[in-house]
Amino acid sequence: MPAEITVKAALEALNKALNQLDNEVDRQVEAGRSATEAEAELSRMIEDRGRIAQELDAAQDRSNRLEEANREVSRRLVTAMETIRAVLDR
Secondary structure (H helix, E strand, O other): OHHHHHHHHHHHHHHHHHHHHHHHHHHHHHHHHHHHHHHHHHHHHHHHHHHHHHHHHHHHHHHHHHHHHHHHHHHHHHHHHHHHHHHHHO
16 A cells, blocks of 8 residues: 555656646746747837837928028018118118
8 A cells, every 4th residue: 555655646746747847838938939029029119210210310301401491581581671671761
């Protein structure tokens, strides 16, 4: 009987260890999958950041051109108003 109990206990311990190993393998596979998904998401975010940075640069360039055009229009309006005043004063 004691030999049967020892073998039975050893088999139970082996089964328990195999279940723990199986669970750990599953966790490691899931962690690897999660890491791969995180890397893919990071890659997409980096691509998005690059695209957004280009769009921002283009918008800033357009804004700068509009500001320059606004200053030029303002300068021309002032010149036209001064010319009109000079004509009216004569």
